[in-house]
Amino acid sequence: MSKLAGKTAIVTGASRGIGAEIARRFSEAGAKVVVNYSGSQEKAEAVVADIRANGGEAIAVKANVSDSDAVKAMIEETMKAFGSIDVLVNNAGITRDNLMMRMKDDEWDDVINTNLKGVFICTKGVTRQMMKQRSGRIINIASIVGVMGNAGQANYVAAKAGVIGLTKTTARELASRNITANAVAPGFITTDMTDALGEDIQKTMLAQIPLGRFGKPEEVAKAALFLASDDSSYMTGQTLHLDGGMVM
Amino acid sequence: MATVLERVTKVIVDRLGVEENEVKLEASFTGDLGADSLDVVELVMELEDEFDMEISDEDAEGMSTVGDAVAYIEKKQA
Numbered sequence: 053m054s055k056l057a058g059k060t061a062i063v064t065g066a067s068r069g070i071g072a073e074i075a076r077r078f079s080e081a082g083a084k085v086v087v088n089y090s091g092s093q094e095k096a097e098a099v100v101a102d103i104r105a106n107g108g109e110a111i112a113v114k115a116n117v118s119d120s121d122a123v124k125a126m127i128e129e130t131m132k133a134f135g136s137i138d139v140l141v142n143n144a145g146i147t148r149d150n151l152m153m154r155m156k157d158d159e160w161d162d163v164i165n166t167n168l169k170g171v172f173i174c175t176k177g178v179t180r181q182m183m184k185q186r187s188g189r190i191i192n193i194a195s196i197v198g199v200m201g202n203a204g205q206a207n208y209v210a211a212k213a214g215v216i217g218l219t220k221t222t223a224r225e226l227a228s229r230n231i232t233a234n235a236v237a238p239g240f241i242t243t244d245m246t247d248a249l250g251e252d253i254q255k256t257m258l259a260q261i262p263l264g265r266f267g268k269p270e271e272v273a274k275a276a277l278f279l280a281s282d283d284s285s286y287m288t289g290q291t292l293h294l295d296g297g298m299v300m
Numbered sequence: 301m302a303t304v305l306e307r308v309t310k311v312i313v314d315r316l317g318v319e320e321n322e323v324k325l326e327a328s329f330t331g332d333l334g335a336d337s338l339d340v341v342e343l344v345m346e347l348e349d350e351f352d353m354e355i356s357d358e359d360a361e362g363m364s365t366v367g368d369a370v371a372y373i374e375k376k377q378a
Contacts, residue, residue, distance in 0.1 A: 183341075183342060225338065226338075228338065
């Protein structure tokens with residue numbers, strides 16, 4: 053099971069949740085992993101320690117994805133440590149939920165900056181290296197709410213829908229250089245982010261899921277591995293729905 | 301020591317797969333040398349590596365011919 057042997061992957065927002073699971077899963081598949089974090093240094097170091105304990109290679113690199121200078125430094129650090137960038141997983145994301153009527157400009161801006169502009173900055177940042185290599189895989193973690201909409205998440209939904217559009221454009225612009233871009237749109241996955249939602253919301257969501265359960269981070273990680281590996285070589289610009297059948 | 305023009309020519313020949321005699325100073329990347337917009341971005345990247353310099357996006361946008369690139373690099377090296 054060395055689908056990513058010799059490859060280097062940057063996973064943004066990898067200190068916990070889906071990102072941490074992707075980092076672990078990619079390492080098991082043979083990749084050298086950059087565990088990016090913005091605030092949670094201890095958790096990121098723990099993910100790195102975990103990977104190393106299992107015989108993998110990883111480094112933790114701090115960078116706020118919406119800060120292009122910080123991202124540039126992260127890319128330089130990656131090249132110095134591992135010498136190539138084969139896979140980028142744009143996973144970093146935040147929520148600032150509020151009804152649109154009450155949503156502050158700051159809440160809107162914060163979410164768009166991290167969840168959408170961050171994807172643009174990181175993608176742009178790795179493109180140079182991937183173009184030189186004549187190969188690369190960009191995987192954007194969107195969300196099913198970017199497809200279906202969600203009350204109380206105008207900022208998050210707009211950002212995630214934007215990510216799906218950005219994925220398609222990235223795919224078109226870079227296809228001639230053998231760089232693919234695909235998105236994953238998870239539904240309700242059990243993480244810190246979704247634990248923060250109230251029980252009522254969780255119940256309502258569950259009723260809309262044909263498979264009758266919430267997803268697990270490793271189920272998203274498996275799809276990300278598929279998109280990062282050769283198994284998906286003829287696929288670009290697509291969005292995989294991992295939502296238990298919520299949106300068809 | 302190869303001249304700037306010779307080094308630029310080599311990069312263009314390698315990248316765009318054109319003949320050396322097609323790379324004239326007045327030749328435009330997109331019009332005469334068959335480059336698409338992404339090729340031009342790549343050319344600039346390779347010129348940066350070849351001459352160990354940074355070429356800003358604004359400056360790159362001002363380069364449409366081989367002569368533009370040579371003049372820019374010579375000026376920056378001076």
